[in-house]
Amino acid sequence: MSSDSFQYRALFEYKRERGDDISLQPGDLLTVSKLALLTPDYQEGDEKNPKGWLHGTNERTKENGDFPGTFVEYVGVVRVGLPAGKPWPRPVPPTPGGPQTPVGPQPPGACASGGKCYHVYPICLTRGADMKEL
Numbered sequence: 001m002s003s004d005s006f007q008y009r010a011l012f013e014y015k016r017e018r019g020d021d022i023s024l025q026p027g028d029l030l031t032v033s034k035l036a037l038l039t040p041d042y043q044e045g046d047e048k049n050p051k052g053w054l055h056g057t058n059e060r061t062k063e064n065g066d067f068p069g070t071f072v073e074y075v076g077v078v079r080v081g082l083p084a085g086k087p088w089p090r091p092v093p094p095t096p097g098g099p100q101t102p103v104g105p106q107p108p109g110a111c112a113s114g115g116k117c118y119h120v121y122p123i124c125l126t127r128g129a130d131m132k133e134l
Contacts (some may be wrong), residue, residue, distance in 0.1 A: 004034045004079060006047045008054070008072035022058050022065035030072060032056035048074045 008031075010024040024030070036055045037047055050069025057064045 004077055005056075006032045006034065006037070007075040007078045008032065008042075008050075008069075008070050009075050010035055010067075012071045014067055014071050016065075018066075020066050020095040022061070022067055024058065024071060025060070028061075029068065029075070030054070030056045031059060031078060052083070101110040 007029055010026055010028040010030065012024070013026060014021075014024040016023045030098075032054050033056070034047075037050075050072065052069055053066045054069045054072070055064075055066050058067075
């Protein structure tokens, strides 16, 4: 799944004035979601000449926040896909103070408790005259 966003280039330096603002350096690329621009008075094409505050991400710093639309120029539309889940190739360590369980595959003969492990395969036994003691 992806959505359209707009990309802008900073023309001027802007220093953060409030906690929600992000700083800009000339040349910074900024990505603004189309949804962030949709206001009741939005008209198609308004993204090309922003006049108020925009909310987006500075691609250089990865900061997310507000910046003045009059400090940037419109670059174009970009398609932004949802971030893919990061594959976790390594096992998660045990929770401190929690029950100690094996983390990931154990080598043959090893047990989480440090003792000897015996692998038992599930078998189906029925109670009857022919049942033998294991």
